[in-house]
Amino acid sequence: AQSVTQPDIHITVSEGASLELRCNYSYGATPYLFWYVQSPGQGLQLLLKYFSGDTLVQGIKGFEAEFKRSQSSFNLRKPSVHWSDAAEYFCAVGEGASSNTGKLIFGQGTTLQVKP
Amino acid sequence: EAGVAQSPRYKIIEKRQSVAFWCNPISGHATLYWYQQILGQGPKLLIQFQNNGVVDDSQLPKDRFSAERLKGVDSTLKIQPAKLEDSAVYLCASSLDREFYNEQFFGPGTRLTVL
Numbered sequence: 001a002q003s004v005t006q007p008d009i010h011i012t013v014s015e016g017a018s019l020e021l022r023c024n025y026s027y028g029a030t031p032y033l034f035w036y037v038q039s040p041g042q043g044l045q046l047l048l049k050y051f052s053g054d055t056l057v058q059g060i061k062g063f064e065a066e067f068k069r070s071q072s073s074f075n076l077r078k079p080s081v082h083w084s085d086a087a088e089y090f091c092a093v094g095e096g097a098s099s100n101t102g103k104l105i106f107g108q109g110t111t112l113q114v115k116p
Numbered sequence: 117e118a119g120v121a122q123s124p125r126y127k128i129i130e131k132r133q134s135v136a137f138w139c140n141p142i143s144g145h146a147t148l149y150w151y152q153q154i155l156g157q158g159p160k161l162l163i164q165f166q167n168n169g170v171v172d173d174s175q176l177p178k179d180r181f182s183a184e185r186l187k188g189v190d191s192t193l194k195i196q197p198a199k200l201e202d203s204a205v206y207l208c209a210s211s212l213d214r215e216f217y218n219e220q221f222f223g224p225g226t227r228l229t230v231l
Binding site for chain 2: 041042043045046051094100101102103107108109
């Protein structure tokens with residue numbers, strides 16, 4: 001069965017510092033991968049997604065992620081973190097990929113705290 | 117464009133009581149999802165509708181949970197009777213259709229506390 005692991009439950013970074021959130025997936029074929037952000041009291045918002053092609057994908061709010069098949073990873077990065085980036089971040093994989101079930105399998109999330 | 121609307125935002129009930137949540141998806145979206153997000157975990161899909169038909173309810177505890185999507189627009193999720201372990205945020209999402217290329221838009225959720 002497909003699964004997603006986010007090894008870091010909680011990360012604290014200083015404002016202006018770089019950020020990398022880790023995500024590992026389990027799937028035999030090329031996965032469809034997503035990163036979502038959830039601010040307190042808000043629904044989830046899509047940051048970026050990967051289906052195929054260029055392994056470095058750009059998203060909204062200055063985020064990017066890199067797909068590495070050899071490491072089964074899809075880590076999220078941002079060069080300079082802003083205080084408003086404090087939130088919970090979820091990595092997800094699309095079940096069945098190209099079969100287009102629409103079903104997302106989420107990791108357990110990483111809470112990002114930003115120090116002034 | 118209006119987003120996905122959910123109500124109520126918060127609900128506190130005692131175990132064995134019943135509760136219902138309502139979701140109004142984005143206009144024109146054929147696919148509607150209900151997720152359960154337990155504290156400290158990622159969202160888990162409970163049920164997926166395509167128009168007014170159920171596509172996937174494999175993770176819905178059918179002995180106590182039920183859901184419907186009247187006329188392929190609004191949807192309600194009901195729990196009867198509630199258990200302590202049902203305490204969670206219930207998220208509704210919608211998308212144009214099931215293809216992963218179409219973004220799922222999430223509502224703000226309903227936070228349920230079962231005492």
